[in-house]
Amino acid sequence: MPHTSTSPTLQDGDLLAAIDIGSNSFHMVIARYTLGQLRVVDRLRETVRMADGLDGKGGLSSEARQRALECLARFGQRIRDVPSHRVRALATNTVRQLRSPQAFLMPAETALGHAIEVVSGREEARLIYLGVAHAQPPKADQRRLVIDIGGGSTEFIIGSGMQTLERESLQAGCIASTRRFFPGGKLSRKRWKDALAEIGREFQPFASKYRALGWDEALGSSGTHKAISEICAAMKLSKGAITAEALPQLRDELLKAKKIDDIVLPGLGSDRRPIIAGGVLVLEAAFQALGLQKLLVSKAAMREGILYDIVGRAGENDPRDVSVDTLTVRYDIDVAQADRVQSTALSLFDQVRESWKLEADDARMLSWAARLHEMGLMIAHSGYHTHGSYLLENSDIAGFSRQEQQMLAALVRTHRRNVPKSAFEALPERLVVPARRLAALLRLAVLVNRAHESTPLPVLEITAEDDRLSLIVPQSFIDPRPLLRADLIGEVDGMTGLGLQFKPFVA
Numbered sequence: 001m002p003h004t005s006t007s008p009t010l011q012d013g014d015l016l017a018a019i020d021i022g023s024n025s026f027h028m029v030i031a032r033y034t035l036g037q038l039r040v041v042d043r044l045r046e047t048v049r050m051a052d053g054l055d056g057k058g059g060l061s062s063e064a065r066q067r068a069l070e071c072l073a074r075f076g077q078r079i080r081d082v083p084s085h086r087v088r089a090l091a092t093n094t095v096r097q098l099r100s101p102q103a104f105l106m107p108a109e110t111a112l113g114h115a116i117e118v119v120s121g122r123e124e125a126r127l128i129y130l131g132v133a134h135a136q137p138p139k140a141d142q143r144r145l146v147i148d149i150g151g152g153s154t155e156f157i158i159g160s161g162m163q164t165l166e167r168e169s170l171q172a173g174c175i176a177s178t179r180r181f182f183p184g185g186k187l188s189r190k191r192w193k194d195a196l197a198e199i200g201r202e203f204q205p206f207a208s209k210y211r212a213l214g215w216d217e218a219l220g221s222s223g224t225h226k227a228i229s230e231i232c233a234a235m236k237l238s239k240g241a242i243t244a245e246a247l248p249q250l251r252d253e254l255l256k257a258k259k260i261d262d263i264v265l266p267g268l269g270s271d272r273r274p275i276i277a278g279g280v281l282v283l284e285a286a287f288q289a290l291g292l293q294k295l296l297v298s299k300a301a302m303r304e305g306i307l308y309d310i311v312g313r314a315g316e317n318d319p320r321d322v323s324v325d326t327l328t329v330r331y332d333i334d335v336a337q338a339d340r341v342q343s344t345a346l347s348l349f350d351q352v353r354e355s356w357k358l359e360a361d362d363a364r365m366l367s368w369a370a371r372l373h374e375m376g377l378m379i380a381h382s383g384y385h386t387h388g389s390y391l392l393e394n395s396d397i398a399g400f401s402r403q404e405q406q407m408l409a410a411l412v413r414t415h416r417r418n419v420p421k422s423a424f425e426a427l428p429e430r431l432v433v434p435a436r437r438l439a440a441l442l443r444l445a446v447l448v449n450r451a452h453e454s455t456p457l458p459v460l461e462i463t464a465e466d467d468r469l470s471l472i473v474p475q476s477f478i479d480p481r482p483l484l485r486a487d488l489i490g491e492v493d494g495m496t497g498l499g500l501q502f503k504p505f506v507a
Contacts, residue, residue: 008085008360010314015041017079018306019072019089021108021116023051023151024175024275025223026068027303028075030082038307044078046071047271050094051151051175058099065104072111080113085314085361088306089116090401092124093152093173102428115430117401121169124302125155126319126398131305132221132298133162145215145290148301149224149282151175151275156206156286158213164398166213168206172199172285174224178260178278185260187277192255196285203289210290219298224279227272229297234267242295247284254280309399319399324368327397331375337452342370344457345445349438352464356437365404366438369411373446376412389413393426403428407435414439415446419497436498440469443494447487448473461507469495472505 010016010033020027030042048071053064079087091108095101095118109116119127128148138144138161146157152173158166172180181195220229220242228250232238235253237246250265254277257263263273286292312318328335345366349358376388393409400408406426414423419439424432448457461472471488478485488504495502 008083008314010086010311014086015079015082016307016310017082017087018303018310019075019087019112019114019116020301020303020306021050021068021072021089021091021095022048022302023092023094023153023173024049025151026071026075027301028078029303029307030079031307033311038311042078044075046074049151049175049275051173052179054094054097054152058097060094060098060104068104069107069111072108076111076113084114086310087114088310089114090124090127090302090306091116091118092302093121093150093171093176096120096402097152105428109428109430115428117403119401120396121153121155122167122396123398123401124153125157125167125169126164127305127309128155128221128302129157129159129164129167129305130162130308131300131302132219133159134308135300135304136219136298139216142217143213143215145210145218145292146221146298147218147225147283147286147295148221149174149279150222154282154286156210158210158215166206166210167396168210170199170202170282172202172282174275174279174282176278177281178275180278181281182260182277187255187258187260187263189255192251192281195281196288199282199285200289203285207289218292218295220283220295221298221301223272224275224283225295225297226299227268227276228280228283230267231265231276235265240297242283242297244287244293247280247287251280251284320364320368320397320404323398323400324371327372327375331372331378331391333372333374333377334452336454337374337449338371340449340452340457341373341442341445342367344449344460345370345441348441348444348460348462351462352437352441352469355464356434358434358437362434362438365407365411366441369408369415369438369442370445372408373412373415373442385413385416403431407431410435411439411442414498415442418494421497423497436500437464440495440498440500440502443491443498444471447491448484450484450487451481467499468501468503470503470505472507475506478506 012034014033017030026046026048028044031038031040048067050064050068053061098104105116129146132146143160148155150173154170154172156168157164229242232242232246237249254263260277349363349366376384379387389409389412392405392412397405410424424435427435458474458477463470492502
């Protein structure tokens with residue numbers, strides 16, 4: 001399908017930055033793109049413990065918020081001169097749990113100096129696997145299980161080559177589990193046994209599927225696995241790996257302390273002590289549920305995956321294109337009609353791009369929305385734009401952040417009929433104006449192709465200035481199409497919901 005433009009391509013020597021805004025630690029990796037490869041030039045890590053600030057009702061303590069903003073400001077200083085299209089900052093479980101994510105994200109973006117996106121647990125899992133697979137290339141046809149124990153959640157992925165086969169995200173991380181199962185910092189064998197049983201039940205929806213699919217090797221990603229492997233090595237229980245024999249011995253040694261503050265384990269750093277109990281607990285539950293015998297430790301994690309995702313987005317391997325193609329097939333979308341709408345929308349985009357200050361990423365979003373605008377027809381024709389919007393907002397779509405899905409959902413929701421006042425409420429303020437303008441272009445592209453005619457459209461001239469939009473349609477095209485004429489006149493009112501003044505002309 002045609003594309004008017006792509007994201008800016010990478011040049012030799014370009015710096016890329018990936019920021020992982022985790023529940024326990026914030027990480028930033030800076031790499032230089034050289035001859036198609038990435039070479040890491042700097043790494044920053046700070047223990048922020050943002051998950052410690054969650055109150056169970058979607059609120060975040062002022063202390064945790066301040067720690068996060070101060071860390072992001074320091075990160076921002078380091079990448080002040082890196083262009084925005086070469087920076088990706090992704091927030092994970094703790095921000096996903098906030099009652100009002102924008103209340104945190106707005107000052108966070110100001111502190112960092114770059115946009116911050118929120119990713120779903122399954123998208124987090126995809127990026128984790130991408131980082132691990134690039135850092136330790138798998139053998140041909142080899143299946144891998146990758147486990148990443150974060151502060152708020154744990155991701156489980158089975159993959160082959162560079163592609164994931166299964167992705168799951170469990171709401172049990174080292175901070176969350178420590179707080180949940182050991183309130184007041186008190187440890188006991190009974191609490192541990194009860195916690196293992198409870199987490200084990202949470203494995204039930206996917207453990208049997210994973211075991212049936214199988215894997216050739218298992219890898220642990222994240223600081224929790226590194227810390228546990230270092231403890232096992234210091235205790236002379238294993239060398240580098242975490243084993244089914246070593247883990248219970250480590251747990252028994254840990255439980256000799258009656259309080260978390262009293263835990264003393266060889267190789268355990270003071271920054272990891274407050275959360276090590278939750279990490280060991282989740283890992284022991286994973287070993288039991290999945291029948292693991294040995295887990296190797298990977299140095300890579302989501303932050304490296306983000307870097308490789310930036311490269312993919314800038315080239316021919318944008319995972320979002322694959323996802324849109326998959327949705328097209330799944331929802332039996334009329335490809336010929338999607339082509340027509342996409343072509344028209346991008347033609348209109350090119351004419352107003354400069355005056356409306358639209359970017360290459362806006363073109364891609366408009367292109368995907370055009371390709372998917374009819375996906376709701378699989379459910380029902382009545383209100384199909386609403387059905388399509390719901391599916392886009394609530395599905396796990398590989399490669400897309402939450403904000404990107406919300407943008408797609410808003411465009412599909414507003415491509416016909418009245419525009420509800422709430423249509424763009426979920427979007428960050430910085431995306432609202434471009435979203436409204438893209439919605440206007442999509443509305444016109446759908447409208448002029450309403451008849452599903454295979455005959456190519458004549459040249460349509462469109463001009464835009466601030467909130468004013470004008471469209472010129474040839475007389476020879478409009479005269480035999482009275483429905484189109486009525487629809488264009490109706491759009492004068494329809495566009496008001498987008499905050500635009502629309503004027504159609506016949507030439």
